[in-house]
Amino acid sequence: xxxxxxxxxxxxxxxxxxxxxxxxxxxxxxxxxxxxxxxxxxxxxxxxxxxxxxxxxxxxxxxxxxxxxxxxxxxxxxxxxxxxxxxxxxxxxxxxxxxxxxxxxxxxxxxxxxxxxxxxxxxxxxxxxxxxxxxxxxxxxxxxxxxxxxxxxxxxxxxxxxxxxxxxxxxxxxxxxxxxxxxxxxxxxxxxxxxxxxxxxxxxxxxxxxxxxxxxxxxxxxxxxxxxxxxxxxxxxxxxxxxxxxxxxxxxxxxxxxxxxxxxxxxxxxxxxxxxxxxxxx
Numbered sequence: 001x002x003x004x005x006x007x008x009x010x011x012x013x014x015x016x017x018x019x020x021x022x023x024x025x026x027x028x029x030x031x032x033x034x035x036x037x038x039x040x041x042x043x044x045x046x047x048x049x050x051x052x053x054x055x056x057x058x059x060x061x062x063x064x065x066x067x068x069x070x071x072x073x074x075x076x077x078x079x080x081x082x083x084x085x086x087x088x089x090x091x092x093x094x095x096x097x098x099x100x101x102x103x104x105x106x107x108x109x110x111x112x113x114x115x116x117x118x119x120x121x122x123x124x125x126x127x128x129x130x131x132x133x134x135x136x137x138x139x140x141x142x143x144x145x146x147x148x149x150x151x152x153x154x155x156x157x158x159x160x161x162x163x164x165x166x167x168x169x170x171x172x173x174x175x176x177x178x179x180x181x182x183x184x185x186x187x188x189x190x191x192x193x194x195x196x197x198x199x200x201x202x203x204x205x206x207x208x209x210x211x212x213x214x215x216x217x218x219x220x221x222x223x224x225x226x227x228x229x230x231x232x233x234x235x236x237x238x239x240x241x242x243x244x245x246x247x248x249x250x251x252x253x254x255x256x257x258x259x260x261x262x263x264x265x266x267x268x269x270x271x272x273x274x275x276x277x278x279x280x281x282x
Contacts, residue, residue, distance in 0.1 A: 028066070030065060030066045031063065031064070031065055031066075032063075032064050032066075033061065033062070033063050033064075034061070034062050034064070034281070034282070035059070035060060035061035035062065035281070035282050036059065036060055036279050036280065036281045036282070037057075037058070037059040037279070037280050037282075038056075038057070038058040038059065038277050038278065038279040038280075039055065039056075039057055039058075039277065039278055040055065040056045040058065040275060040276070040277035040278075041055055041274075041275055041276045041277065042054065042055070042056065042243075042273060042275050043056035043058070043076050043077075043078070043082070044226075044243050044273075044275055045082070046180065046201055046203060046216075046217075046224050047201070047222075047224025047225070047226075047243055047244065047245035047247075047270055048081070048218070048224075048245065048247075048269060048270045049080070049081065049082070049261075049269040049270070049273075050076070050078050050079075050081065050082025050090070051076070051077065051078060051079045051080070051082060052079035052080030052081065052082070052261055052262060052269070053080075053261055053267070053269060053273070054079055056076050056077055057076070057077055058074070058075065058076040058077075059074070059075060060072060060073060060074035060075070060092075061073060062094075064098075068097050068098045068099055068100075069096075069097050070094075070095070070096055070097070070098065070110075071093075071094065071095045072093075072094045072095075073091065073092060073093055073094065074091075074092045074094065075089060075090060075091045075092070076089070076090050077089055078090055078116075080260075080261060080262060080263055080269070081214055081258060081259060081260070081263065081269055082214070083116075083119065083212075083214075084116040084119045084120070084123045084153075084212045084214055085116070085119040085120025085121075085123055085211070085212030085213070085214075086118060086119050086120050086212075087116035087117055087118045087119030087120075087123060088118065089116070089117055089118065090114065090115070090116060091115040091116075091117055092112050092113065092114055092115070093112070093113040093115065094110060094111070094112050094113075095110055095111055096108060096109055096110020096111065096129075097109050097110065104134055104135045104136065105132070105133065105134045105135075106132075106133045106134075107130070107131070107132055108129075108130070108131040108132075108133065109128075109129070109130050109131075110128070110129055111126060111127065111128045111129070112126070112127050112129065112146075113125075113126045113127075114126075114127065119212065120211070120212050121211075122152045122153050122210075122211045122212070123153055123212055124153060125148055125151045125153040125154050125216075126148065126149075126151070127146050127147070127148040127178070128146070128147060128148075129144060129145065129146040129147075130144065130145050130146075131143070131144040131145075132144075138187055138188040138189070138190055139185070139186070139187050139188075140185070140186045140187075141183070141184070141185050142182075142183070142184040142185075143181075143182070143183055144180075144181065144182045144183075144184070145179075145180070145181050145182075146179075146180045146181075146182075147177065147178070147179050147180075148177055148178040148179075148216070149177050150175040150176055150177045151175055151176075151177075152173065152174070152175050152210075152211060153210055153211065153212075154175075154176050154177070154178050154205065154206060154210055154215065154216050155171070155173070155174035155175045155176045155206060155210055155211065156171055156174050156176055156206040156207065156208035156209070156210070156215075157169050157170070157171055157172055157173075157174055157208075157209065157210055157211045158170055158171075158208055158209040158210075158213060159171075159208050159209075159254075160208075160209075160254045160255070161209065161213070161254065161255045161256045161257055161258045161259060161265075163209075164209050164213035164258050165257055165258070169211075172211075174206075176205065176206035177205075178203065178204070178205040178206070178216045178217055179203065179204045179205075180201060180202070180203045180204075180216075180217075181201065181202055182199065182200065182201035182202075183199070183200050183201070184197070184198070184199045185197065185198045185199075186198075186230075193231050193232045193233060194229055194230065194231055195229060195230040195232070196228075196229050197226075197227075197228050197229060197230060197239075197241070198225075198226070198227050198228075199224075199225060199226045199227075200223070200224070200225045201223070201224050201225070202221070202222070202223050202224075203216065203217035203221070203222060203224075204217060204220070204221050205217025205218070205220060205221075206220065207219060207220025207221075208220075208255075209255065209258055213258040214258065215255075218247070218252070218255055218259055219247055219251050219252065219255070222245055222246055222247050222251075222270075223245060223246045224243070224244070224245040224246075224270075225243075225244060225245075226241045226242060226243040226244070226275075227241065227242050228240050228241025228242060228275075229241075235280055235281045235282060236278065236279070236280055236281075237278070237279045237281070238276070238277075238278050239275075239276070239277045239278075239279070240274065240275075240276050241274070241275050242272065242273075242274055242275075243272065243273055243274075243275050244271070244272035244273075245270040245271075247268070247270040247271075248268070249268050252268065252270065
């Protein structure tokens with residue numbers, strides 16, 4: 001009887017350990033939800049300020065299935081050039097599929113639908129994208145291509161900023177497409193919370209202004225780049241990045257007053273600047 005009691009006692013004591021072991025080996029849930037909230041000193045989209053060189057509040061959420069399918073949304077406040085005919089908000093709807101090509105390589109194919117709630121008509125446009133990401137030790141490299149087929153929102157309705165200021169369409173109803181290629185690199189510095197980051201991109205677009213006196217690639221063709229670093233503590237990430245483009249004041253002169261701070265014809269909203277942001281992930 002004593003032996004039986006001892007065996008029962010050992011079994012009872014082992015139950016928590018067994019339960020813990022089962023928890024550790026339990027498969028991850030098929031659906032995961034993640035999100036983030038960011039405050040930034042400026043909202044730069046492909047090197048061009050969308051918040052009139054002022055602060056931006058941004059946030060997003062993504063729902064992903066273990067099959068690789070995901071959907072998400074992301075938003076930011078806007079000002080000046082970025083308002084797309086009166087909207088003070090950008091809301092992106094995103095859907096895509098991630099496929100693991102190898103242990104260190106992932107293919108991401110999807111579509112972003114750019115929405116500008118409260119803006120003028122013909123503001124929204126869709127842009128499919130493809131990204132290939134590879135990792136090697138602490139380094140991660142990503143090559144991306146985004147192509148927006150011909151749409152009115154990114155058409156060349158105004159040849160110049162003066163035409164837009166006068167409200168005179170030079171090509172009403174015009175449709176154009178937009179191509180953007182990019183490369184991104186990240187290098188985690190071992191033993192520290194710091195990740196160095198770099199970006200370069202090139203866009204080809206309508207070389208003018210759309211129906212709402214703005215454009216994705218305003219000068220028709222330009223480069224943008226950035227260099228910076230992330231510092232992460234738990235779920236918080238501080239980023240500092242030097243952002244720039246090759247759009248000079250002279251290149252942008254014919255787009256003014258639209259393409260300027262306050263849309264008053266002065267200030268280069270695609271010039272070099274230091275952008276700081278703080279992101280909380282959840």
